[in-house]
Amino acid sequence: AQTVTQSQPEMSVQEAETVTLSCTYDTSESNYYLFWYKQPPSRQMILVIRQEAYKQQNATENRFSVNFQKAAKSFSLKISDSQLGDTAMYFCACSYSGAGSYQLTFGKGTKLSVIP
Amino acid sequence: DTGVSQDPRHKITKRGQNVTFRCDPISEHNRLYWYRQTLGQGPEFLTYFQNEAQLEKSRLLSDRFSAERPKGSFSTLEIQRTEQGDSAMYLCASSLPGQGINTEAFFGQGTRLTVV
Numbered sequence: 001a002q003t004v005t006q007s008q009p010e011m012s013v014q015e016a017e018t019v020t021l022s023c024t025y026d027t028s029e030s031n032y033y034l035f036w037y038k039q040p041p042s043r044q045m046i047l048v049i050r051q052e053a054y055k056q057q058n059a060t061e062n063r064f065s066v067n068f069q070k071a072a073k074s075f076s077l078k079i080s081d082s083q084l085g086d087t088a089m090y091f092c093a094c095s096y097s098g099a100g101s102y103q104l105t106f107g108k109g110t111k112l113s114v115i116p
Numbered sequence: 117d118t119g120v121s122q123d124p125r126h127k128i129t130k131r132g133q134n135v136t137f138r139c140d141p142i143s144e145h146n147r148l149y150w151y152r153q154t155l156g157q158g159p160e161f162l163t164y165f166q167n168e169a170q171l172e173k174s175r176l177l178s179d180r181f182s183a184e185r186p187k188g189s190f191s192t193l194e195i196q197r198t199e200q201g202d203s204a205m206y207l208c209a210s211s212l213p214g215q216g217i218n219t220e221a222f223f224g225q226g227t228r229l230t231v232v
Contacts, residue, residue: 106158
């Protein structure tokens with residue numbers, strides 16, 4: 001079984017500033033994937049960034065980057081130059097191949113508000 | 117193809133009634149997932165299809181819940197004898213076959229069920 005913990009229920013950041021969202025996970029699998037998903041209000045969940053556990057290099061996608069600490073089972077998301085459109089729920093998630101399903105285990109989420 | 121489509125977007129039903137939701141995945145995606153998201157929580161996995169075969173079911177999926185994916189295309193999730201505790205957002209997601217980057221799940225906008 002996998003567990004994902006997000007310890008920050010809510011966060012806020014000033015527009016153009018940088019914010020870091022925390023995530024820790026626990027899994028007994030050796031080959032797994034980590035994700036950050038964004039869920040804007042009343043809109044569908046979209047992938048922000050992904051990390052394969054076997055890759056040591058931290059993933060980056062434009063203003064979004066992760067700090068993947070495999071030994072500590074930590075996977076934080078850094079958002080640089082925050083924009084109003086970044087306001088959303090952010091979910092950290094983990095998956096592994098299992099029976100081939102790659103089902104996702106999510107944390108409870110962090111509500112991020114970007115303040116003008 | 118505009119993405120994963122779910123119908124209806126909202127459903128209000130009386131306790132004890134049956135409800136059915138539909139999900140149309142992205143056309144080339146052979147993996148399909150159902151998740152349930154309650155207020156203030158991250159999505160929880162319910163069940164997984166690979167093509168028309170239902171390969172995994174969560175223990176959250178009581179015997180009142182049934183899912184199908186005839187011909188490996190659209191999927192339906194039926195809840196019989198609904199209870200107030202079934203009130204939630206039901207999310208559908210799909211992904212390509214294979215491993216690695218293909219494991220990215222694309223989500224629909226969800227069906228919000230309210231049982232009164």
